[in-house]
Amino acid sequence: MATTATCTRFTDEYQLYEELGKGAFSVVRRCVKKSTNQEYAAKIINTKKLSARDHQKLEREARICRLLKHPNIVRLHDSISEEGFHYLVFDLVTGGELFEDIVAREYYSEADASHCIHQILESVNHIHQHDIVHRDLKPENLLLASKCKGAAVKLADFGLAIEVQGDQQAWFGFAGTPGYLSPEVLRKDPYGKPVDIWACGVILYILLVGYPPFWDEDQHKLYQQIKAGAYDFPSPEWDTVTPEAKNLINQMLTINPAKRITADQALKHPWVCQRSTVASMMHRQETVECLRKFNARRKLKGAILTTMLVSRNFSAAKSLLNKKTDGVKPQTNNKNSIVSPAKENPPLQTTMEPQTTVVHNATDGIKGSTESCNTTTEDEDLKAMQSCEEKVLAWESPGQTLEVEHVQPEPLLTPVVPFSLSSSLCKLVIR
Numbered sequence: 001m002a003t004t005a006t007c008t009r010f011t012d013e014y015q016l017y018e019e020l021g022k023g024a025f026s027v028v029r030r031c032v033k034k035s036t037n038q039e040y041a042a043k044i045i046n047t048k049k050l051s052a053r054d055h056q057k058l059e060r061e062a063r064i065c066r067l068l069k070h071p072n073i074v075r076l077h078d079s080i081s082e083e084g085f086h087y088l089v090f091d092l093v094t095g096g097e098l099f100e101d102i103v104a105r106e107y108y109s110e111a112d113a114s115h116c117i118h119q120i121l122e123s124v125n126h127i128h129q130h131d132i133v134h135r136d137l138k139p140e141n142l143l144l145a146s147k148c149k150g151a152a153v154k155l156a157d158f159g160l161a162i163e164v165q166g167d168q169q170a171w172f173g174f175a176g177t178p179g180y181l182s183p184e185v186l187r188k189d190p191y192g193k194p195v196d197i198w199a200c201g202v203i204l205y206i207l208l209v210g211y212p213p214f215w216d217e218d219q220h221k222l223y224q225q226i227k228a229g230a231y232d233f234p235s236p237e238w239d240t241v242t243p244e245a246k247n248l249i250n251q252m253l254t255i256n257p258a259k260r261i262t263a264d265q266a267l268k269h270p271w272v273c274q275r276s277t278v279a280s281m282m283h284r285q286e287t288v289e290c291l292r293k294f295n296a297r298r299k300l301k302g303a304i305l306t307t308m309l310v311s312r313n314f315s316a317a318k319s320l321l322n323k324k325t326d327g328v329k330p331q332t333n334n335k336n337s338i339v340s341p342a343k344e345n346p347p348l349q350t351t352m353e354p355q356t357t358v359v360h361n362a363t364d365g366i367k368g369s370t371e372s373c374n375t376t377t378e379d380e381d382l383k384a385m386q387s388c389e390e391k392v393l394a395w396e397s398p399g400q401t402l403e404v405e406h407v408q409p410e411p412l413l414t415p416v417v418p419f420s421l422s423s424s425l426c427k428l429v430i431r
Contacts, residue, residue: 010080010087014042025049030092040077043088047081057159062088064161067130072123074143074156095144095151102207103292107283110245113207114275119153120200121272125263127161128193135160137199138177139206139298164192169257178219179212183227183255194257197266201252208245209237210290213253229255237286244271244278 014031020041021028031042045058065076065088078089095101098116102108120142127134134141134155141157160175169190176185182198184191205213213231216222225231231253233246248269251261261269270278 008080008082010042010082010085013078014040014087014089016042025054031089033089039092040089041092043090045086045088046084047086048084058086060163061158061161064132064158064163065090067132068127068158070123070126071152072119072154073126074154091145091154093143093145093154093156095146095148097139097295098142098144098153099139099206099291099295101144103288103295105288108288109282109284110208110241110280111275113204114245114272114279116153116207117200117204118267118272118275120155120203121263121266123153123155124196124200125267127155128196128263131164131166132158133162133164133172133193134158134196134199135162135172135175136177136180137196137203138180139203139295142203168192178222179214181223181226182257183229184257186223186227191257193262194260197252197260197263198257200263200266201249204245204252205231205249206291206294208241208249208284208287210287210292210294212294213249227255229253237290240280240282240284242271242278242280244269248272 013035014033017030017032019027019029026043026045028041028043031040032038033040047055047058050058062076062079066079069075074091074093076088076090078087080087080089102112102116105112120137124134124137136157136159137155141155143154143156144151145154162172164170169192171188171190174185174188176195176199180199180202182191182195185195202213214222214225216225233241238246248261248266248271251269252266254260266272
């Protein structure tokens with residue numbers, strides 16, 4: 001027997017097509033707006049399955065995304081709430097992850113890294129101007145608008161983003177991805193916009209050499225490194241990086257958030273705004289090779305964590321995660337050697353040139369895929385992180401997003417949108 005589809009505002013305005021991702025709470029499908037024939041990605045959330053807290057998180061994310069209209073942010077174009085379902089209509093981003101694009105390039109230089117961080121800083125500056133803190137800047141959330149050469153970098157996933165009042169510093173909860181967490185968050189101090197700049201510093205470090213500034217398989221040791229600002233610029237890979245690039249990293253990875261460079265100031269740094277004359281144009285083959293291994297490692301661990309979350313087989317996952325894998329280059333600060341803490345370098349005194357760049361928005365939640373797995377967890381007490389299960393979630397898969405608040409844990413929370421389409425990799429998204 002034929003059934004008649006019920007017309008709604010969404011189905012009146014949009015035509016749905018193939019599925020791009022699926023989870024317990026939502027499905028993502030390509031859609032076309034009938035009046036303009038423009039393609040988008042529609043996240044369709046089954047609100048009947050959401051708790052009251054999930055509803056609040058969804059409303060917060062949609063509210064934040066509506067504020068942000070920038071070329072370097074995955075933009076929310078429409079938000080439609082109907083009985084039983086909520087529709088979020090985003091940019092359809094088809095270029096994949098920035099870091100994956102870099103390793104596929106034939107040529108990659110310090111100047112290219114400067115161009116990438118310029119766009120990332122433009123997006124961060126935009127959200128900070130709107131008094132938004134992202135709290136989860138990392139490679140998985142840096143996408144490309146298309147597969148065309150020179151496509152814009154777009155910032156995605158505002159599921160952990162919060163609203164602040166100007167330069168307000170407060171304790172908003174323990175949230176983020178371990179390798180990108182700032183010292184003030186780890187100390188449980190009041191924090192604000194500077195946490196995003198710290199994460200930008202970590203990303204820039206990786207963009208230049210292909211491995212992170214802070215690394216240890218032991219979560220406690222990793223956090224000690226971060227709180228001490230214990231990173232360095234080891235030879236030989238850093239010997240060919242310009243002093244200006246290192247200076248910017250030092251200003252981003254400054255332990256004291258009050259002395260940390262702002263997004264606006266970073267955009268005026270000579271290595272960013274004068275990259276054609278300041279940044280090196282030399283091809284960085286070793287960086288590309290290290291970055292390829294870094295990508296493989298985080299995706300492998302993400303896939304393991306996805307399996308763990310679905311099967312609840314924590315012991316098997318922990319065993320797999322503890323195995324040595326190629327990927328991150330060993331550093332001096334991981335080998336019981338003395339390293340210098342982050343220096344609070346004065347900015348370089350050089351004439352500045354105007355900047356241009358863009359930013360855009362995205363979604364949240366429990367994001368798991370064969371490409372990346374970003375799991376958001378909530379718990380009553382940080383002490384729960386000491387359990388084996390939480391340890392696995394916390395750092396032994398370094399790409400995992402973590403949110404700990406004083407609430408009852410609900411492991412599969414806010415829905416996730418895979419804005420990035422890939423013909424070569426099949427995504428698994430869990431909600």
